[in-house]
Amino acid sequence: MSRKTLEELRSQRWFGVDNMRAFGHRSRTMEMGFSREDFMGKPVIGIVNTWADTNTCHSHMRQRAEEVKRGVWQAGGFPLEMPAMSVGEQHTKPTSMLYRNFLAMETEELLRSQPVDGVVLMGGCDKTTPALLMGAISMNLPAIYVPAGAMLRGHWRGTTLGSGTDVFKYWAERRAGNVTNEQWSELEEGIARSAGTCMTMGTASTMMSLAEVLGFSLPGASSIPAVDSTHSMMASRSGRRIVEMVWNDQKPSDIATHEAFQDAIVADMALGGSTNAIIHLTAMAGRAGIKLTLDDFDEASKKTPMLLNLKPSGKYLMEDFYYSGGLRALLRQISDLLHLDRTVCNGMTFGENIETAEIFNEEVIRPRSNPISATGGTAALKGNLAPYGAIIKPTAAEPHLLKHTGPAVAFENVDDMYARIDDPDLDVTKDSVLVLKNAGPKGAPGMPEWGQLPIPQKLLKQGVRDMVRISDCRMSGTSFGACVLHVAPEAAVGGNLALVKTGDLITLDVEARKLELHVSDEELEMRRNSWEAPKSPYTRGYGALFMQHVTQAHEGCDFDFLHAGDSTPEPKIY
Numbered sequence: 001m002s003r004k005t006l007e008e009l010r011s012q013r014w015f016g017v018d019n020m021r022a023f024g025h026r027s028r029t030m031e032m033g034f035s036r037e038d039f040m041g042k043p044v045i046g047i048v049n050t051w052a053d054t055n056t057c058h059s060h061m062r063q064r065a066e067e068v069k070r071g072v073w074q075a076g077g078f079p080l081e082m083p084a085m086s087v088g089e090q091h092t093k094p095t096s097m098l099y100r101n102f103l104a105m106e107t108e109e110l111l112r113s114q115p116v117d118g119v120v121l122m123g124g125c126d127k128t129t130p131a132l133l134m135g136a137i138s139m140n141l142p143a144i145y146v147p148a149g150a151m152l153r154g155h156w157r158g159t160t161l162g163s164g165t166d167v168f169k170y171w172a173e174r175r176a177g178n179v180t181n182e183q184w185s186e187l188e189e190g191i192a193r194s195a196g197t198c199m200t201m202g203t204a205s206t207m208m209s210l211a212e213v214l215g216f217s218l219p220g221a222s223s224i225p226a227v228d229s230t231h232s233m234m235a236s237r238s239g240r241r242i243v244e245m246v247w248n249d250q251k252p253s254d255i256a257t258h259e260a261f262q263d264a265i266v267a268d269m270a271l272g273g274s275t276n277a278i279i280h281l282t283a284m285a286g287r288a289g290i291k292l293t294l295d296d297f298d299e300a301s302k303k304t305p306m307l308l309n310l311k312p313s314g315k316y317l318m319e320d321f322y323y324s325g326g327l328r329a330l331l332r333q334i335s336d337l338l339h340l341d342r343t344v345c346n347g348m349t350f351g352e353n354i355e356t357a358e359i360f361n362e363e364v365i366r367p368r369s370n371p372i373s374a375t376g377g378t379a380a381l382k383g384n385l386a387p388y389g390a391i392i393k394p395t396a397a398e399p400h401l402l403k404h405t406g407p408a409v410a411f412e413n414v415d416d417m418y419a420r421i422d423d424p425d426l427d428v429t430k431d432s433v434l435v436l437k438n439a440g441p442k443g444a445p446g447m448p449e450w451g452q453l454p455i456p457q458k459l460l461k462q463g464v465r466d467m468v469r470i471s472d473c474r475m476s477g478t479s480f481g482a483c484v485l486h487v488a489p490e491a492a493v494g495g496n497l498a499l500v501k502t503g504d505l506i507t508l509d510v511e512a513r514k515l516e517l518h519v520s521d522e523e524l525e526m527r528r529n530s531w532e533a534p535k536s537p538y539t540r541g542y543g544a545l546f547m548q549h550v551t552q553a554h555e556g557c558d559f560d561f562l563h564a565g566d567s568t569p570e571p572k573i574y
Contacts, residue, residue, distance in 0.1 A: 004247050010141070011044035013573050014115035021574060025115065039078040043246040045239070046116035047072075047081040048107055050128045055088030057125035057204065058148055060195035060226055064235045068120050068146060071239020077246070079120075079239065082110050089126045089204070097474065098446030100127040100134075100283075101550070101559050102542060107135025113571060116141065118246040120238055121216075124148025124197045124226075126477070129207035130280035133216060137252045137287040138562065142245040144345050145216040146238045147208035149226035150318035151196030161191045162311040163198030164478025168452060175422075176460040196226025199318040200311040202477030206273035207280060209327050213267040214284075215255040215344030219353040223326030225319050241346060250345070256288045259339035263350070265297055266337050269304035269376025270330060272313040274477025275393050275485055278378065279447075283556030289564035294380035294389040294554055298513065301376030306395060307333055307366045312480040313395040314372055316364045324364035328357035333368050381484065383515040384524075385470070385496055385506065388488035388554045394510050397482035398466040402510040404482075405518075406431040406468060410502045413438040413534075414450055422457040430459055433468045433506045437497055438534055440472035440490025441550045441557050445537065451475030451485045468508050470515070472497055472553070484508060484515060486553040492534050493552070499527040 006012065014025045029039055047068055051061035065081055072079040084106050086092075087099045111119055121132040124147050136143040154161030170187055173179045179187075197204035208222040218238055224231045261281060268277045282292045307330055310316050321327075331338065331354045340351025359365045366372055373395050381390045394402055409432045411417035417436055420426055428434075434453045441447045453469040469483045472490035489495035496517060500506075505518040517524075538544040549559040 002249070004249050006041055009043055009246070010117045011115040015040060042076055042078045043117040043243055044115055045072045045077045045079045045242055045246070046111060046114060046119040047079055047122065048084050048110060048119055048132060049081055049122045050084055050086045050103070050125070050132070051122070052086035052088060054091045055086040055125055056090050056192070057088065057197040058086065061122055061148060064146065064232070065122060067232050067235040068122070068239040071236035072243060074236070075240040075243035077243040080114070080116065082114065084110060087125065087127045087131065095444065095446040095448035096127045097448065097557070098546060100131045101546070101562070103128065103131035104134035105562070107132050108138045111136070111139040111141055112568065118142035118242045120242050121145045122148070124204055124208055126203040126207065126276065129204070129211055130284055133211060134284050134287050134558070137256050137284060140251050140253050142242060142250055143216065143252055144218070144238050144242045144245060145211045146235055147211065147217055147222045149196050149208075149224050149228070149231050150199040150205055151192060151226055152194040153199055153317045153319050154191035154193055156187050156190040160317065161187070162200040162317050162478070163191065164202055164476050165200050165312040165480060166191065168479060172455060172460055172465065175454075175457050194227045198478055200478045201272055201274065201308065201313070201318070203274040203276040204477070205318055206268065206271060206277050206477055209271060209273070210264045210268060210277060210281065212327055213264045213331070214260045215342065215350065218346055220326055220328050223318070223322040225322055228322075244347070245345065248347070250347070253288070255344060256284070257342060258290050259342050261285045261290055261292060262296070262300070263338045265292075265300040266304050266334060267331060269301045269378065270306060270334050271308050272306045272310065272372065272377035272395050275378060275391050276474055276477055278391060279474070279486065279553055279557055282554070283558040286556050286558055286563045294391070297378060298380035301378055304334065304337060304376040305368060305371035306373040306375070306377050307368070307371055309364055309366060309372055312478055313377060313393070320361070320364045324361035325357060325359045328354045329359045330365050332357045333359070333365070379510050379513060381508070381510070381513050381515040383517070385500075385515045385517040386487045387496070388552065390484050390487040390515055392482070392484050392510060396480035401466060401468050401482035401508070403508070404433075404468050405505055405507040406433045408433050408435045408500050408502055408504045408506050410435045410500045411437065414444070417453065421454055424458055426456055426458070427502075428456050428459065430462070430464045430467060433470060433508075435497070435500050435506070436469070436471035436473065437491040437500070440487070440492055441552060442536070442547055443490050443492030443534060444473060445543070445547060447473050447553065447557060449474050449476045449479070451483050452479040452481055453483070470497075470506065482508070488552045488554045490552065494528070494531065494533065496524060498531055499524050
C-alpha cells in the first residue's frame with residue numbers, strides 16, 4: 001500500500017487550508033491550549049471511548065484513554081478523545097442490545113463529522129465491541145480496537161467464581177433453599193473484584209477475542225486482564241500503531257475480509273464462545289457487504305474442536321487463559337483451519353502473529369489431541385419451529401437433553417413466565433419443554449438475555465438443574481443449559497413459535513440439527529388465523545426507529561438501512 005502525503009490527510013480539509021472556516025478550526029483548537037505545533041501537519045486520531053460511571057466493565061478506560069493518547073503523541077499524531085454512548089451491560093435497560101445499533105450509528109457519524117484521519121476504538125462490554133466495529137467498518141477510516149480486558153477471578157469461601165455462570169448456578173441453589181441470605185451476600189461481594197469485563201467466556205471475552213482474530217487488535221491484546229500492567233502497555237502501543245495505519249492508509253475494508261470472518265467463526269467454535277457472537281458477527285459482516293448464514297457457523301462447528309477449558313463450558317477463567325498462553329496459543333493449535341496470509345492491523349500477516357505462540361498450561365488450553373469437545377461450541381438448528389434457524393450451545397448443556405421430545409409449557413411473554421414459573425400448581429415435569437414467546441428483536445423489544453429460562457422452583461427442589469428451554473431471545477454468554485435461542489422468525493412477527501400451545505410435543509435433536517413442533521400444518525394455519533400481532537410499545541423516538549427497521553436474528557438484528565451500500569458523502573466544509 002502507498003504511503004499517504006500530508007496533503008492527503010482527511011483532517012487537512014479542516015486545518016490545512018487558507019480560508020475563514022479553517023481559521024476558526026485552528027483558533028478554537030488553540031482555545032483548548034494546543035499550539036500549532038501540536039496539531040498542524042499531523043494525523044488527527046479520534047479516540048472513541050465508551051467509558052461511563054454506569055459501565056462497570058469500563059471503569060479503567062479513562063486511564064487507558066490517556067495511555068492511548070501517550071502513544072499517539074509519541075508517534076507524531078494529534079489525539080482527540082470523543083466519548084460515545086457506553087451501553088453498559090449491567091445497568092442499561094430494557095436491554096443493551098436495543099442500543100447496540102445506536103452506538104454503531106453514533107460511532108460512524110462521529111467519525112464522519114469530525115476532523116479525524118483514524119480512530120482508536122475503546123470498548124469491551126458486550127455490545128460495545130460489535131457496535132464500535134460496525135460503525136468503523138461502515139465509515140472505513142483506519143481503525144484499531146483496544147479491548148477493555150477481563151476482570152480478575154472471583155473468590156468465595158475457597159471457591160473460584162466466574163461472572164454470570166456462578167451467579168446463575170448459586171441463584172438456582174438459593175431458590176432451591178440451599179444457599180442462605182448471608183452466603184448470597186458474601187457471593188455478591190466476592191464475584192467482581194476489579195475493573196474489566198466478565199472473566200468467563202461470555203459475550204465480552206468472546207467478542208474481544210474475535211475482534212483480534214479479525215485483525216482489529218494488536219496480537220495478544222484480547223487476553224490481557226484489565227488490571228495487568230501489560231494492558232496499559234497495549235493501549236499505548238495501539239496509539240502508536242494507529243498513526244502508522246493512517247500514513248499507510250490501512251482501512252477496515254483491508255482487514256474485514258470474507259476470510260477474516262471465516263477465521264473469526266472458526267475461532268469462536270474453538271473458544272466455546274458466546275451464542276451472541278453469531279448475531280454480532282453477522283451484523284459486522286453485513287456492514288462489509290459480506291453475507292453470513294447459520295450454515296457458515298454450523299459447518300465451522302462440525303470441523304473445529306473446542307480447545308478452551310473455560311466457564312461456562314469448562315473450569316477456568318480468562319486470567320488463567322492469559323497466563324496459559326492466551327488467544328495466540330489457542331489459534332496456533334488450529335492454524336490449519338485459518339487463513340494465515342491475510343494482513344492485520346499491525347501490518348504483519350495473521351500467521352506471523354501466531355507462529356511462535358506456546359501453550360503453558362494444557363489443562364486450560366487443550367492441544368488438538370485432547371479437546372474439550374471434538375466439535376465446536378455452537379450448533380445451528382432448523383425445523384418447522386424455526387424455519388430461518390435457531391441455535392444451541394451443546395457444550396454447556398446436560399448431554400441427555402441433546403436429543404429430547406417433551407410436552408411444551410408455553411409462556412406468552414416474560415411477565416407471564418415470571419407470574420407462573422414458581423406456581424406449585426404449574427403442570428410441569430423435568431421432561432417438559434419450557435417455551436418463551438415474544439422475547440425477540442421486536443417482541444421484547446430488543447432481544448434481551450432471557451433465554452436461560454428459570455427452572456421451576458418445585459423442580460429445583462427435586463434436584464433438576466437443566467431442562468430444554470426454547471425462546472426467540474438471547475441468553476448471556478456466561479449462561480449454561482439446554483437453551484435453544486434466536487428462534488427465527490420470532491413470535492412477534494408471526495413465526496410458528498407464536499402458535500405453540502401448552503401440551504404440544506416438541507423434539508430437539510442436536511446431532512440431526514432439528515427443532516420440530518409436532519403439530520400439523522393444517523392446525524398451525526388454523527391457529528395463525530386467530531393470532532394477533534402484539535402492539536409496539538413505541539410510538540416515537542429511537543424505539544420507534546428500532547421497531548421499524550431492525551432485522552431478524554439470522555440477519556444480525558442490524559437496521560436494514562445500515563447494511564453495506566453506496567458510500568455516504570463526506571461532509572462539505574465551507
